[in-house]
Amino acid sequence: MACVGICGSDVHYVVQGRIGDFIVKDPMIMGHEASGIVAKVGKNVKHLKEGDRVAIEPGVPCRICRFCKEGKYNLCPDIVFCATPPVHGNLSRYYVHAADFCYKLPDHVSLEEGALLEPLSVGVHACRRGGVGLGSTVLITGAGPIGMVTLITAKAMGAAKVLITDIVDHRLGVAKELGADYTYLSTVGEDEQEAVRTVHSLLAEPPDISIDCSGAEANIRLAILATKSGGVAVIVGMGAPEVKIPLVNALAREVDIRGIFRYANEYPIALSMVASGAAKVKQLITHNFSLEDTIEAFEVAKTGVGNPIKVMIHPLKERA
Incomplete structure (x- = not known):
């Protein structure tokens, strides 16, 4: 593993031990925003070889259920997703993953960018759902990493005006x-x-x-109340299990109101x-x-x- 980013969900699991119905009951390795260098491939793998640099899509579905066959494999009830209890994540030096969910990176795309394909894919899904x-005129509430990649995606998709909100002024400067x-x-x-x-x-x-x-409940409410009549409010962030809307x-x-x-x-x-x-991440x-x-990295993120x-961990690099 070359690069593993710390996601807000990782911090939630470390601090709170759960996200909704996903509850950490046993020790669990974190990490799902990742890229790496292929060390070995199975005998039937044809599209990858040792030494290839890859981005790793962290969820591997069953491939045979109705949701998988409809192309909605994120809803597969048997999906195995990195760092989602009880499944271990990929914050380690070596990790075994399904080859069809590893994407070879072009030479000019860095391993850091490869790891960031994970949050960027969330932004792409959110914008497509919306x-x-x-x-388009778009409001984004929350300028954390997911808000930032959603902003990048919305502009890449042709949004004419994008407004982003946050309670931290520094983040808004980056968003600009x-x-x-x-x-x-x-x-x-x-x-x-x-x-x-x-x-x-x-x-x-x-x-x-x-x-x-x-x-945040206040932001979910704002997203609904501010949207034009006949418009769409997309809910990406997972906060409290229940909120008042x-x-x-x-x-x-x-x-x-559309969830993702x-x-x-x-x-x-x-x-x-x-x-x-098109996306400079x-x-x-x-x-x-x-x-x-890693402990220091999580402390900074927390x-x-x-x-x-975005805090990035580099498993292959020695401590400076």
């Missing part, structure tokens, strides 16, 4: 560098209707699509975006650590010390 396209047309520094406990008015004022119209990438408001205005769970068939798209230069990496310094966006 119907982002040429001329990544192409955000507007940013909104929100505050905890702010007036909900005032927030809606601010979004509409900045965009000069209600957004066609709102995408929550935080999981303005359902009657959504029903009366025919705002579609990981991704399906988006890795090739994400790789094409990075390889073509490497600048999201703010901190790098060796495998020996506390936010040093304004991290």
